[in-house]
Amino acid sequence: MARFRSFFRIFPVVALAAALLALIASGAAAETGEAPAPKPPLVPHALAGYKMSPTVNDCLTCHGPATAAKAATKAASDAHFVHRDGARIDKLLATRVYCNQCHLPAPDAKPLAATGDRP
Numbered sequence: 001m002a003r004f005r006s007f008f009r010i011f012p013v014v015a016l017a018a019a020l021l022a023l024i025a026s027g028a029a030a031e032t033g034e035a036p037a038p039k040p041p042l043v044p045h046a047l048a049g050y051k052m053s054p055t056v057n058d059c060l061t062c063h064g065p066a067t068a069a070k071a072a073t074k075a076a077s078d079a080h081f082v083h084r085d086g087a088r089i090d091k092l093l094a095t096r097v098y099c100n101q102c103h104l105p106a107p108d109a110k111p112l113a114a115t116g117d118r119p
């Protein structure tokens with residue numbers, strides 16, 4: 001019984017020490033810091049109507065590595081096609097199939113002109 005009572009007497013001290021240790025540890029983690037993850041650019045044009053599935057991805061008709069130059073835009077970067085182990089696959093990584101999961105439309109995004117390739 002006496003032992004319990006003394007534990008409760010030092011409890012605030014123990015809790016404070018734990019909190020301090022956690023604070024120091026999180027500071028140390030921030031210092032070793034990995035670079036912040038890159039942010040996906042917003043899409044300056046509307047996304048509606050483009051199919052995104054593991055077999056069909058309309059976005060790649062303009063943003064594919066082989067199509068982007070002709071469409072006067074950028075290709076999705078290697079990060080969309082290259083596995084963590086460095087192997088390039090000839091299709092999108094499974095985690096990159098649904099483009100709009102990461103790329104949100106800009107607030108003022110309008111549909112691309114039907115005739116041209118500019119937004």
Ligand code: HEC
Pocket residue numbers: 041042043044045047050058059060061062063071072073074099100103112116117118119
């Ligand atoms: C008809 C061609 C075309 C299609 C299809 C298309 N885009 Fe675009 N996209 C463009 C053009 C043109 C731009 C503006 C030029 C630029 O900023 O590269 C652009 C810009 C972007 C950007 C901004 C790139 C940057 O670095 O700022 C993203 C992201 C993007 N599109 C994603 C998508 C997604 C996701 C889809 C499918 C839902 C899609 N696009 C379908 C032509 C297209």
Ligand code: HEC
Pocket residue numbers: 038039040041057059060063074075076077078079080092095096097098099100101102103
């Ligand atoms: C898991 C999140 C994620 C998904 C899904 C994703 N992207 Fe990206 N995308 C990013 C990030 C992060 C960047 C910025 C860093 C980079 O360029 O790799 C980016 C960059 C881009 C760029 C600009 C490249 C440049 O050179 O500036 C284009 C274009 C693009 N993505 C298109 C697409 C298209 C099209 C799809 C679907 C086929 C797609 N993305 C799916 C995260 C994603």
